[in-house]
Amino acid sequence: MAGPKYSATCSAPVNIAVIKYWGKRDTKLILPTNDSLSVTLDQDHLRSVTTASADESYGGKDRLWLNGVEEEIAEQGRLRTCIDEMRKMRSDKEAGDDKLPKLSSWPLHICSENNFPTAAGLASSASGFAALIYTLATLFGLLPAVDNSQLSRIARQGSGSACRSLFGGFVAWQGGEKADGSDSLAVQVASREHWPDLHALICVVSDAKKGTPSTAGMQRTVATSPLLQHRIKDVVPARMKSISDAIQRRDFDSFAAITMADSNNFHATCLDTTPPIFYMNDVSRAIVQLVEELNRASEEAGKGKVAAYTYDAGPNAVLYAPKENVQLVLQLVRHYFPNADFDDTFNLLGAGSGASHRGQQAAVPLPSGLPSTFNSSVIPVHEAGAVRRLIHTQVGDGPRKLNDAECLLKEDGEPLRLARAKRA
Amino acid sequence: MAGPKYSATCSAPVNIAVIKYWGKRDTKLILPTNDSLSVTLDQDHLRSVTTASADESYGGKDRLWLNGVEEEIAEQGRLRTCIDEMRKMRSDKEAGDDKLPKLSSWPLHICSENNFPTAAGLASSASGFAALIYTLATLFGLLPAVDNSQLSRIARQGSGSACRSLFGGFVAWQGGEKADGSDSLAVQVASREHWPDLHALICVVSDAKKGTPSTAGMQRTVATSPLLQHRIKDVVPARMKSISDAIQRRDFDSFAAITMADSNNFHATCLDTTPPIFYMNDVSRAIVQLVEELNRASEEAGKGKVAAYTYDAGPNAVLYAPKENVQLVLQLVRHYFPNADFDDTFNLLGAGSGASHRGQQAAVPLPSGLPSTFNSSVIPVHEAGAVRRLIHTQVGDGPRKLNDAECLLKEDGEPLRLARAKRA
Numbered sequence: 110m111a112g113p114k115y116s117a118t119c120s121a122p123v124n125i126a127v128i129k130y131w132g133k134r135d136t137k138l139i140l141p142t143n144d145s146l147s148v149t150l151d152q153d154h155l156r157s158v159t160t161a162s163a164d165e166s167y168g169g170k171d172r173l174w175l176n177g178v179e180e181e182i183a184e185q186g187r188l189r190t191c192i193d194e195m196r197k198m199r200s201d202k203e204a205g206d207d208k209l210p211k212l213s214s215w216p217l218h219i220c221s222e223n224n225f226p227t228a229a230g231l232a233s234s235a236s237g238f239a240a241l242i243y244t245l246a247t248l249f250g251l252l253p254a255v256d257n258s259q260l261s262r263i264a265r266q267g268s269g270s271a272c273r274s275l276f277g278g279f280v281a282w283q284g285g286e287k288a289d290g291s292d293s294l295a296v297q298v299a300s301r302e303h304w305p306d307l308h309a310l311i312c313v314v315s316d317a318k319k320g321t322p323s324t325a326g327m328q329r330t331v332a333t334s335p336l337l338q339h340r341i342k343d344v345v346p347a348r349m350k351s352i353s354d355a356i357q358r359r360d361f362d363s364f365a366a367i368t369m370a371d372s373n374n375f376h377a378t379c380l381d382t383t384p385p386i387f388y389m390n391d392v393s394r395a396i397v398q399l400v401e402e403l404n405r406a407s408e409e410a411g412k413g414k415v416a417a418y419t420y421d422a423g424p425n426a427v428l429y430a431p432k433e434n435v436q437l438v439l440q441l442v443r444h445y446f447p448n449a450d451f452d453d454t455f456n457l458l459g460a461g462s463g464a465s466h467r468g469q470q471a472a473v474p475l476p477s478g479l480p481s482t483f484n485s486s487v488i489p490v491h492e493a494g495a496v497r498r499l500i501h502t503q504v505g506d507g508p509r510k511l512n513d514a515e516c517l518l519k520e521d522g523e524p525l526r527l528a529r530a531k532r533a
Numbered sequence: 534m535a536g537p538k539y540s541a542t543c544s545a546p547v548n549i550a551v552i553k554y555w556g557k558r559d560t561k562l563i564l565p566t567n568d569s570l571s572v573t574l575d576q577d578h579l580r581s582v583t584t585a586s587a588d589e590s591y592g593g594k595d596r597l598w599l600n601g602v603e604e605e606i607a608e609q610g611r612l613r614t615c616i617d618e619m620r621k622m623r624s625d626k627e628a629g630d631d632k633l634p635k636l637s638s639w640p641l642h643i644c645s646e647n648n649f650p651t652a653a654g655l656a657s658s659a660s661g662f663a664a665l666i667y668t669l670a671t672l673f674g675l676l677p678a679v680d681n682s683q684l685s686r687i688a689r690q691g692s693g694s695a696c697r698s699l700f701g702g703f704v705a706w707q708g709g710e711k712a713d714g715s716d717s718l719a720v721q722v723a724s725r726e727h728w729p730d731l732h733a734l735i736c737v738v739s740d741a742k743k744g745t746p747s748t749a750g751m752q753r754t755v756a757t758s759p760l761l762q763h764r765i766k767d768v769v770p771a772r773m774k775s776i777s778d779a780i781q782r783r784d785f786d787s788f789a790a791i792t793m794a795d796s797n798n799f800h801a802t803c804l805d806t807t808p809p810i811f812y813m814n815d816v817s818r819a820i821v822q823l824v825e826e827l828n829r830a831s832e833e834a835g836k837g838k839v840a841a842y843t844y845d846a847g848p849n850a851v852l853y854a855p856k857e858n859v860q861l862v863l864q865l866v867r868h869y870f871p872n873a874d875f876d877d878t879f880n881l882l883g884a885g886s887g888a889s890h891r892g893q894q895a896a897v898p899l900p901s902g903l904p905s906t907f908n909s910s911v912i913p914v915h916e917a918g919a920v921r922r923l924i925h926t927q928v929g930d931g932p933r934k935l936n937d938a939e940c941l942l943k944e945d946g947e948p949l950r951l952a953r954a955k956r957a
Contacts, residue, residue, distance in 0.1 A: 336764070336798065338763075344759045366807075373809045374759070377805040380801040384829075387822075390815055391814055397811075398808075
């Protein structure tokens, strides 16, 4: 359907860091204490879609709907900052060309949806803010004069890791040194086409208690962890270089070793915080032990590493693996963690692409093709549902401009879909 | 009963470090990468008892019985090293006095028992080697000419932390710098009489899987953890000084803060190891969160910290607290972790000193006297037995010479008690 007259609809991807961002040197501008590097995941599977529209006729103020629920746009808030910055770029453009409609002076209606449920346990702020910034840049006709690195500088002020979702492939967030943050932005290290065979299996781990919010947690680490300073000064700079080189060489062994070491190093600084912050639970740790044993046995057999784990500020594991290894890893995880919901995007189980596996499932035997010295009792078979859901995806591209058919606003500027109940 | 003619029987205590030992700079001599500091626990509750006897009539070789099971004394082993070192001191003494019986040239029979079951999940190597060394020093008549610091240098070569069990109260293991280890020994920081009101509650946590043995684990950390180097160089030296000062001042708030921070710092370096080492499990972490919340609420009420947790290379928590706080802490732990076996050494539950609480127990209500802002839902009430056993003890004294009544060898030099089956 056709949306409002002046509108744009775009999507942006999720990214999962392999060199972790943890700690701000400036909490208002969101300037990190260290560089970070991430892999962008495929928008065909995980994405945020945003429609933005400007119109004189809209009521006096900007409005935002998130997954069908209207959200307040707080003054002094991060969302406000992002909208104002984009509007300023538009007004500068209008100042140079009278013929342009005065979009910068009109109210905005913004509607954003994620195609992955919150239940997936994936942070949506990165893809959400990236989609917002890219959509406004499109609506305001700023592209390509303003490039994605410039946009990343603004997305960063919405949510730090959002700056990395403005590129596909392998993306570095250069922390920068300037106090105004002008040099704190994202750059692409390599495109998805450079290493298209890198896949990801997300293991959504059930967790009773809510963990420490990352925004509060990371500043507590900055304030109290003696080890964090060492991570910032010595550990991360060396790893940024070595993992970038590994990506250039498509060297999965090195990529995996650095990715796992940095995930553990990050969670070590969380544990070194006062009071300590715990994100990984016993199930997270069991997945670590499973992957470590699989890699050990594979290397003993003269082959390389099979997969790499990484954990953000929660118990979920993201497993990176070369395409040809995913089937083995998937069946191994399904053996030890029965009954995880799984949509078989790549038809690994042979029931058809996207075939949905839900509810009671038959026990999955140990896969054939395991390295001969693999110790199958490294962890016990867990109770059904310990891993709630599995999501198989791959390295993906950057933000996309979508056509009117995907517009989330009706011609009158009202949201196409509204959620029944307001979220708690 | 009277033992063999030439015999001595002594006991030595368990010690629990508050500044942790993790990593060796010399694995043969057992020289640590950093200083450590521990609290000696009361031998009335936890101890190793050893009887050593020398006699011409014994068969050609030294023999050892551990908890009623004969153990091989391996050549080149740590036990061999300790026995040889002690024997050398005796022969030097004999060389200076012909009238002395030539004990140094006769075979030894050594019998050692712990009064705490392995099930308690407490390392017995520290108290065991300390008891062995102190008993041989007594048998060989080396005391007091040879002091306990000199003996600690030998005990250290049996098991690093054993050197700290040669003193009561608060004990520092000075790592030293010399290659020959001559300056790597234990010294007393303060006696038990200096701060007799410091109590300990040991929470024995059930754990399915066996953790990484500490001897192997610590060297893996030395080899692979970038954070350990920072701990060794900067973190520990400052904490050794500040916790020693806190002990001198009997300042529990500072003692507790440093103790908890160092436990977390140590486990952080384990997590930073490749592959990572996990000792704490979800139950261990729940106890951390419980103690942190109790302390937070108490400090918000203008009072100090109530207790401090520390974890060695396993899931068990040791909680240190001033005597007057133990009842509150005990009932809090029994509320959230039902059905732990508990011998009430200090009669906190009013059923008599040493009253045994075993098996099915009635639900324990939240204790009265909790700080008003304590959040009782900080952790859930766990399934019965998540904490298997509770042991209440206090700061204790150093090795003791025991009388013949406690001799573990019969007159003929054979063990008084033999275990039925050999341990697995």
